[in-house]
Amino acid sequence: MQDKEILLRLFKVIGPYKKLLIISIIAMIAYSAFTTAQAYILKPTVDKIFIDKDLQMLMLIPFAIIGIFLFKAVSYYVYTFFLEKIGQSVIRDLRTSLFTHIHKQPLSFFHDHTTGTLISRVISDITLMQNAVSTALVGCIKDFFQIVFLLGFVFYQDWKLAMSVFIILPVAAIPIVKFGRIFRRLSTSTQEEVAKVSDRLYESITGNRIVKAFCREDYENKRFSNQIASLFSVTIKNAKYRSMQHPLMELIGGVAFAAIFWVGGKEVIHGTATAGTFFAFVVALIAAYEPVKNVSHINSAIQQGIAAATRIFAILDIEPKITDKKGATTLKPFKQTIEFQNVNFTYEDDTTVIKDLNLKIPAGQALAIVGSSGGGKTTLTNLIPRFLDINTGSIRIDGIDIRDVTLASLRSQIAMVTQQTILFNDSIRNNIAYGDLEATEEQIRAAAKAAYALDFVEKLPHGFDSIIGEGGARLSGGERQRISIARAILKNAPILILDEATSALDTESEREVQKALENLMKNKTTFVIAHRLSTIINCHKIIVIKDGNIVEQGTHDELLKLHGEYEMLYNMQYT
Ligand SMILES: Nc1ncnc2c1ncn2[C@@H]1O[C@H](COP(=O)(O)OP(=O)(O)O)[C@@H](O)[C@H]1O
Ligand SMILES: [Mg+2]
Structure with missing residues (x-):
């Protein structure tokens, strides 16, 4: 599956929550605007109050500041809560449909998928995915607008100074892309290890009596701790890169600020810019760097989420092999005979278990x-309720092929x-x-x-x-x-x-x-x-x-x- 396809499918999952999404998008845009206003207000604060000593402004500005913070607080609350609600709703919907889907599968599906894998899909993969959805939404909308507004403001204030920042910015893109790839790969191995841990747990706990009877506690402990050790090593790798990501982005930011103080300081000293402009500029830039730094983190979450979504969709895409066929009828109450005609059945691994079997049983x-x-006795009986479907031949109840009637009525x-x-x-x-x-x-x-x-x-x-x-x-x-x-x-x-x-x-x-x-x-x-x-x-x-x-x-x-x-x-x- 292509990433684009997966993203499209993710948007479909969010579809039913469009209204909430629109409200939170508006709140995020408002939040970004108020963050910019916060920087904007600094310029008159510094220039009028501290430098011009304007008393009237001293009366007005504190109220404006309170106003800005109040609106910012409200919009923050609205978008955070609504996004969380969307994310949790998506989790609920996906878990439910995954569960329903798993129970539509025939017996053979459960021979191919271990309990641990399925549990890890329903529990942890979906959580990873939800995390990616909320983070991605915040990242793509709030952070995007914040960057646009703040950088717009920065250019408006002093474009020459702003240019010096833009020489540094492309450097920040390198770690963003690199870390994204690493986290995506690690997400897949982490989930595989988690599934194996669940499998070991499930088997050894349900089989605890045999573990005791054969004195295999040490053996099981060892198997489990080996499994935990592999999980540990991928998690630590993950932690290592995550701990690297933040300081690296900070470092790049630090270099950018050094450049600004150097260029901007010269401007203020030479009188081409006011102190207010410079402070407003720096504050806007600090505020803008937060979302830029986030891009790296958001990208990692999205990569992990896409990896998780790929695994979830892979399960959802397994068409249940045994279903009602189009136009399936209801099986009437059984009256006459059950008949096997030249029935052959082969398991997926090519072991033929039932060969050309003929059988007729009158009712009663x-x-x-x-x-x-x-x-092949158990296999034979599993064919009647269609837990498994025969390969060739037919099984008829009162003369009707059991594949022509609904599973429920059968x-x-x-x-x-x-x-x-x-x-x-x-x-x-x-x-x-x-x-x-x-x-x-x-x-x-x-x-x-x-x-x-x-x-x-x-x-x-x-x-x-x-x-x-x-x-x-x-x-x-x-x-x-x-x-x-x-x-x-x-x-x-x-x-x-x-x-x-x-x-x-x-x-x-x-x-x-x-x-x-x-x-x-x-x-x-x-x-x-x-x-x-x-x-x-x-x-x-x-x-x-x-x-x-x-x-x-x-x-x-x-x-x-x-x-x-x-x-x-x-x-x-x-x-
Ligand atoms: N899921 C499976 N995949 C492949 N082979 C299987 C599977 N389940 C059972 N078999 C094989 O099918 C044969 C018949 O099994 P079964 O019907 O359980 O026998 P019985 O009930 O007569 O003891 C056995 O050889 C077994 O190894
Ligand atoms: Mg048996």
């Missing part, structure tokens, strides 16, 4: 999917219990009701009861109001699974996907949950990936998946008679 039946791990007919239990740090009630936020207290209780979760929930000190910790950390594995089964029960969808839904249960509770699942499966079409015989034995059909293909299918008894893959699995896993 249960299909068990078995096979050794890595065979997913609303599917309830899932995933292999890794995913719960939110909220109350048990809200976790169960996740699929239907309007569910009544009775419905929630009934779902918990059917999932055999009611007993343990009621034993908790706060019952359904108990907060379960991040990912359900305060529950046992079996309890977590039962909550996620209750969540699926409550959704009451016609198609049910159970991916090793009972793997974390002990034999006794599994037997109970098994009954619950049987009740749940009664009028539903179910895909069951199970690791225990009891779950699959009653299914209408069992398919054995090996290397992405169905190698055997039939009922339990039929499959045993084949003396093939199923028998082998059966002997190894289920007995």
Whole structure:
């Protein structure tokens, strides 16, 4: 992306706040004008009061000074506050749209982007960008007008003296450009390091139990401190250049002032200029040098902001690969069959996981999917709600290709219990009701009861109001699974996907949950990936998946008679 493009997009983001922007621009222009007036008033002050000893002026000038400062204060307040408001509004809008955008992405997006990177985009990149937006606005408007007004005044006062300054000014441009480039590069490396730090933090904190179990605290400490050290070194580099920037600009300013005192002093001594003119000139120049010095700082902020904006827009530009196609219809309530026709699926890294798979499941039946791990069972079930899209072939529900219907209507007919239990740090009630936020207290209780979760929930000190910790950390594995089964029960969808839904249960509770699942499966079409015989034995059909293909299918008894893959699995896993 070109810088120009990025700036244009940034202006679009500010678009909705045009009114505030116009008010703050006016306030900034007023502020610049009053700063110039401040210098202007010095000339009559020095010449009339101190040199001519004019009493009338002595009465007037203090009021004029108060007036100028008052207006300057008001305009400062208006533009600072309004710009901050614009900046914060932009942050709010961008964070919200980035969040929405991330959640539109399919599963594969999350395989490619780490949690740390995404968090760093939403939190720190957006802050960097906002900083650039406010700084840039101040820089481009207030500082610009301040420079124009003050330099205009300086030339008006004494153009010969002003010229001597302009010989020095181009020298100041060199560090401005150089520092800008450096800060832009550093911004990118800083953000990369921040993302890596977030990744390390996230993984080691969520995985703290494994860290402890394998006594890897020292190892993790070391990995983390290495990561922090790389972040430290780029931050220090940043600090080094930032500390250099200011004094360098001051130094250039100092040289300019030396030249002025030399040229201007001569003029006053020779009587070609008054002392008042000279003081007003110097004060205006000091005031003008502030914004000139700022240009360097503003440029750095803009460069960092552009780098951050490039990263943010890069995420926003990733078109969600799986979306409703144009003219997508609503999937009618599922009635007849789910059919896989010559389905192929390949992950982005070119591993083909599902190969030319054909399958037909009539409504109301249960299909068990078995096979050794890595065979593609989970992948197969992820294709049905379109978490992943197939490469060739088609999946049809009641004869309609699932890519022709809206995602919402498709997913609303599917309830899932995933292999890794995913719960939110909220109350048990809200976790169960996740699929239907309007569910009544009775419905929630009934779902918990059917999932055999009611007993343990009621034993908790706060019952359904108990907060379960991040990912359900305060529950046992079996309890977590039962909550996620209750969540699926409550959704009451016609198609049910159970991916090793009972793997974390002990034999006794599994037997109970098994009954619950049987009740749940009664009028539903179910895909069951199970690791225990009891779950699959009653299914209408069992398919054995090996290397992405169905190698055997039939009922339990039929499959045993084949003396093939199923028998082998059966002997190894289920007995
Ligand atoms: N995001 C991914 N990118 C590439 N390959 C993957 C990805 N996820 C899973 N796989 C591969 O796909 C195969 C099937 O995985 P999976 O469907 O989870 O198997 P199962 O559920 O049968 O154990 C495995 O070989 C696995 O390595
Ligand atoms: Mg699996």
